[in-house]
Amino acid sequence: MDASRRIEADDLEDIAIGGAVLGTGGGGDPYIGKLMAQRAIRRRGAVTLINVEQVPDDALVVPVCMMGAPTVMTEKLPQGEEIVVAFSKLERLLGRRIDAVLCCEAGGLNSTTPFIVAAETGRPLIDGDGMGRAYPELQMVTFTLHGVAATPMVLADDKGNSVVLETIDNKWTERLARSCTIDMGGSALLAFYPMSGGVAKRAVVRGTLGLAAALGRTLRESRAAHADPVAAVAGKLAAQHVFDGRVADVERRTVGGFARGAALFDGLEAARGHRFRIAFQNEFLVIERDGAALATTPDLIILLDRDTGAPVTTESLKFGLRVACIVAPGPAQWRTPAGLDLIGPRYFGYDIDYHPFAPA
Amino acid sequence: MDASRRIEADDLEDIAIGGAVLGTGGGGDPYIGKLMAQRAIRRRGAVTLINVEQVPDDALVVPVCMMGAPTVMTEKLPQGEEIVVAFSKLERLLGRRIDAVLCCEAGGLNSTTPFIVAAETGRPLIDGDGMGRAYPELQMVTFTLHGVAATPMVLADDKGNSVVLETIDNKWTERLARSCTIDMGGSALLAFYPMSGGVAKRAVVRGTLGLAAALGRTLRESRAAHADPVAAVAGKLAAQHVFDGRVADVERRTVGGFARGAALFDGLEAARGHRFRIAFQNEFLVIERDGAALATTPDLIILLDRDTGAPVTTESLKFGLRVACIVAPGPAQWRTPAGLDLIGPRYFGYDIDYHPFAPA
Numbered sequence: 001m002d003a004s005r006r007i008e009a010d011d012l013e014d015i016a017i018g019g020a021v022l023g024t025g026g027g028g029d030p031y032i033g034k035l036m037a038q039r040a041i042r043r044r045g046a047v048t049l050i051n052v053e054q055v056p057d058d059a060l061v062v063p064v065c066m067m068g069a070p071t072v073m074t075e076k077l078p079q080g081e082e083i084v085v086a087f088s089k090l091e092r093l094l095g096r097r098i099d100a101v102l103c104c105e106a107g108g109l110n111s112t113t114p115f116i117v118a119a120e121t122g123r124p125l126i127d128g129d130g131m132g133r134a135y136p137e138l139q140m141v142t143f144t145l146h147g148v149a150a151t152p153m154v155l156a157d158d159k160g161n162s163v164v165l166e167t168i169d170n171k172w173t174e175r176l177a178r179s180c181t182i183d184m185g186g187s188a189l190l191a192f193y194p195m196s197g198g199v200a201k202r203a204v205v206r207g208t209l210g211l212a213a214a215l216g217r218t219l220r221e222s223r224a225a226h227a228d229p230v231a232a233v234a235g236k237l238a239a240q241h242v243f244d245g246r247v248a249d250v251e252r253r254t255v256g257g258f259a260r261g262a263a264l265f266d267g268l269e270a271a272r273g274h275r276f277r278i279a280f281q282n283e284f285l286v287i288e289r290d291g292a293a294l295a296t297t298p299d300l301i302i303l304l305d306r307d308t309g310a311p312v313t314t315e316s317l318k319f320g321l322r323v324a325c326i327v328a329p330g331p332a333q334w335r336t337p338a339g340l341d342l343i344g345p346r347y348f349g350y351d352i353d354y355h356p357f358a359p360a
Numbered sequence: 361m362d363a364s365r366r367i368e369a370d371d372l373e374d375i376a377i378g379g380a381v382l383g384t385g386g387g388g389d390p391y392i393g394k395l396m397a398q399r400a401i402r403r404r405g406a407v408t409l410i411n412v413e414q415v416p417d418d419a420l421v422v423p424v425c426m427m428g429a430p431t432v433m434t435e436k437l438p439q440g441e442e443i444v445v446a447f448s449k450l451e452r453l454l455g456r457r458i459d460a461v462l463c464c465e466a467g468g469l470n471s472t473t474p475f476i477v478a479a480e481t482g483r484p485l486i487d488g489d490g491m492g493r494a495y496p497e498l499q500m501v502t503f504t505l506h507g508v509a510a511t512p513m514v515l516a517d518d519k520g521n522s523v524v525l526e527t528i529d530n531k532w533t534e535r536l537a538r539s540c541t542i543d544m545g546g547s548a549l550l551a552f553y554p555m556s557g558g559v560a561k562r563a564v565v566r567g568t569l570g571l572a573a574a575l576g577r578t579l580r581e582s583r584a585a586h587a588d589p590v591a592a593v594a595g596k597l598a599a600q601h602v603f604d605g606r607v608a609d610v611e612r613r614t615v616g617g618f619a620r621g622a623a624l625f626d627g628l629e630a631a632r633g634h635r636f637r638i639a640f641q642n643e644f645l646v647i648e649r650d651g652a653a654l655a656t657t658p659d660l661i662i663l664l665d666r667d668t669g670a671p672v673t674t675e676s677l678k679f680g681l682r683v684a685c686i687v688a689p690g691p692a693q694w695r696t697p698a699g700l701d702l703i704g705p706r707y708f709g710y711d712i713d714y715h716p717f718a719p720a
Contacts, residue, residue, distance in 0.1 A: 161532050164524035172521050179539035 014216025019111025020311035026283035027108020027134030037115035057198035063104035068187030083189035106208035107134025132205035132331030136282035139170035153192035157184035229309025239328035243271035298330030374576025379471025380671035386643035387468020387494030397475035417558035419459035428547030443549035466568035467494025492565035492691030496642035499530035513552030517544035589669025599688035603631035655717040658690030
């Protein structure tokens, strides 16, 4: 079965919005990635989106993404060519043609950056990613769970500098790449985790780009039909509507290249009288209700504008904003002991265990 | 004329001490480098030291060194193999055999680290370097003055991580390499500035390893003869004896991977009644007498133990130590407008011009 689809520039509108939903507050501004990807597609032609099953086992697959604090990325617009530089340098280094491009993070900016590389190089893009959402650190991908080394990895910046890393493990990759990214002005473009098609079939979270497109379309159509956009998005994700609330306070700081902080919400409607707190490191990680943990990573903690259903990022949280919080089950690969070691609440410093979210 | 000399393990005693004199307070602990180089020579055989004139114009020449704050290096002993890893990786990357090893910094630790690579790989080592002394930043080499790019450059650490940099200029190399070095635990081993033999002939400060050996021998022989070691070293360097003094205070801090600070001295003997201050960033950069600048980089500001003549590093400065300060003319290449732009007192933030030191 050939499940290839052609993705045109206009298709990226839905993918970018849906990617911001899956971004769980982080993953960078999807608007920037969308513009860059649309420019690339208009110039070079449509991108062929394929299923990972279509990739031969001995094919070479390479994920690409942008790294950096979202707060910086929105102020420092990348040109788009840097990510192709990183991809091409890694291809030269590997000494072999890369057969397919892969998305490492389905959330936010990075749901669209792989389209730039796919359009500029004419390679197919696999419908899937390495997170099924967004996460703040490089080693937090399902590829790590399957023993794929992040290196050799190429970082490129907008000035013409590049760095090749070869590290003893993927946490060292994160550490060195983070410092280089900060030096490079807060954001950099990466090509890394080279893997075979066979490994990709085991490791990839399937269909996340198609899901992003479906989420974007659902949001658009429900608005056009004057239906409840929050209910429509929650339905598409098999998510629970956890609370409606109004932002009461936001504390944030950029530390070590990350946007860290927490937001407080006063409950509205059915949640009136309750206080909610959502802690984030680029992405929303833990919800507390009246001081008790309610849902944590890897479940997807998603905030939507209560009126429009538009996804709310950590950067756009501001006093008085009315939001709906929905929680969707995290990808199955993350809900394993090895997965939780990598992205569970304890990794992020919270003294709680993961329990799959269940409505009270 | 074949001016090759064979350098045995025992010869490194003098080179290490002389290198510490040329290190002008910095360049790292020569003892560590000496031990590593002696071990390599005992295991693999003597190193052939050649003059740069013996290198064919189309030969490939690569400098190697250790990077890091000396205060860290003395606590984190490198194994020695890492520097060979960096060299070998760069050779593979360049796709061509490296014909000769070069020293980039004649001072301190890095006067002996190139012997490790030369011994382990069987390549000749050129008698000369890229500073004629020690300096704290990567771009501060005569190679930069001759248009040599610092990259492609390989950094390797003691754990097995490596980084390849390709940068738009040599200050960007310094910036990215510094961050990686800090991440790697404060020190890293480098191979960089690949250049042809023809360029090396124009760029290299000649004979600095031979000079280090001669300084070490002079110091050893003058002690054995109960002669004045300070006068003997000063004579060998055409240096002026500027003052004798006692350390009254030292302020130091490790900032951004550098050991920065200043030492205050109460004058002794002919200098009695005067106050001296020497500012440093890894190396001694500016002497002031009673608040007025007396000598600055690129002239070599050298402190010797008043009694033994042993070179005094910024780390070994401590209250009460009696020192002799001598100043030798900096290498001619540095005393040009382009040279002073790179390493003059203004680059280091001092609002003074360089004037060749002349005794009052």
